[in-house]
Amino acid sequence: MARSFTQTFGVDYNETFAPIAKSVSIRCILALTAIEDMEIHQMDVKTAFFNGDLEKEIYMEQPEGFTHEGEHLVCKLHKSLYGLKQSPRAWNQKLDAFLKSIEFTRSDADFSVYVTQVEDVKFFIFVYVDDFILVCNNKDKLLQVKEELSRKFKMKDLGDLHFFLGMEVERDHAQRLLYMNQIGYLKEILKHFRMEDCKAIRVPLDPKTMLKKNVNKDDEMVKVPYQQAVGSLMYAMLCT
Amino acid sequence: MAFSEEPQTVEEALNGEDAKKWEIAMQEEYDSLVVDNTWSLVPLPKGRKPISCKWVFKIKHGVDGEVE
Numbered sequence: 563m564a565r566s567f568t569q570t571f572g573v574d575y576n577e578t579f580a581p582i583a584k585s586v587s588i589r590c591i592l593a594l595t596a597i598e599d600m601e602i603h604q605m606d607v608k609t610a611f612f613n614g615d616l617e618k619e620i621y622m623e624q625p626e627g628f629t630h631e632g633e634h635l636v637c638k639l640h641k642s643l644y645g646l647k648q649s650p651r652a653w654n655q656k657l658d659a660f661l662k663s664i665e666f667t668r669s670d671a672d673f674s675v676y677v678t679q680v681e682d683v684k685f686f687i688f689v690y691v692d693d694f695i696l697v698c699n700n701k702d703k704l705l706q707v708k709e710e711l712s713r714k715f716k717m718k719d720l721g722d723l724h725f726f727l728g729m730e731v732e733r734d735h736a737q738r739l740l741y742m743n744q745i746g747y748l749k750e751i752l753k754h755f756r757m758e759d760c761k762a763i764r765v766p767l768d769p770k771t772m773l774k775k776n777v778n779k780d781d782e783m784v785k786v787p788y789q790q791a792v793g794s795l796m797y798a799m800l801c802t
Numbered sequence: 803m804a805f806s807e808e809p810q811t812v813e814e815a816l817n818g819e820d821a822k823k824w825e826i827a828m829q830e831e832y833d834s835l836v837v838d839n840t841w842s843l844v845p846l847p848k849g850r851k852p853i854s855c856k857w858v859f860k861i862k863h864g865v866d867g868e869v870e
Contacts, residue, residue: 568853612838621852622841626812628832630843636852637841645855 563645564622574620575648587672591686591697596740600699604720610692614642614652660714744798751794809859
């Protein structure tokens with residue numbers, strides 16, 4: 563990958579903003595999927611960032627171990643690489659242009675959601691960088707769009723949605739229910755913070771609990787990456 | 803989140819336990835970049851500074867936990 567901290571604004575890159583999905587959007591789409599009993603499939607793009615077009619001329623040192631004809635030659639990039647500041651944006655613009663070319667409209671409320679509707683056929687695409695969720699109430703249309711995507715980009719078809727962003731999705735078509743859980747993600751967090759053998763405890767805390775100031779916090783607190791732990795729990799909280 | 807032991811540098815990768823595997827993986831990655839016409843080798847134009855790059859080593863696991 564390219565090392566973005568060696569890039570110079572205005573010389574090697576200009577704009578870098580790229581949209582990222584809002585968790586409320588995915589929950590809405592999953593709810594719709596359940597209510598209308600639509601198909602929900604997942605696909606991802608292999609090496610997505612290589613698809614982006616570069617607006618600037620970028621020169622990069624040759625990669626370690628593969629230097630040809632001495633050190634004086636450099637790589638002039640034709641395609642976007644992982645690690646460049648503009649890579650996510652370049653990829654998103656390419657994808658945006660393509661989805662619009664196949665009659666999708668981007669949601670004004672969330673730039674990661676694309677919608678199209680022709681008569682009774684509804685189609686949503688939810689984009690998380692190189693991971694797509696495709697929701698449609700018509701199998702033929704779903705297949706058609708999957709084929710169009712696969713012709714344009716190197717895609718991997720993951721079939722029915724089971725896992726997405728640390729969430730597990732289970733469906734009950736008969737009852738039109740959709741269950742989400744984060745068991746796998748939570749177990750992973752516990753393992754990461756070496757708490758897999760911890761005992762479960764009820765929350766909220768007993769209101770009579772007295773909180774005391776930790777007097778010798780300097781040596782105790784530094785051992786645990788609290789910010790990371792709180793961040794991981796916040797993510798779990800936001801999703802399900 | 804990935805927490806497994808992955809080499810941080812080319813030196814580590816090519817001197818570690820899986821040196822042979824990393825060497826093959828690096829060659830394949832480099833070849834695919836060349837085949838895809840990701841860049842061309844040119845002399846550096848005057849007044850430009852090249853950005854640097856680094857190898858990133860990741861062990862990918864499939865859904866069943868097997869190394870891909």
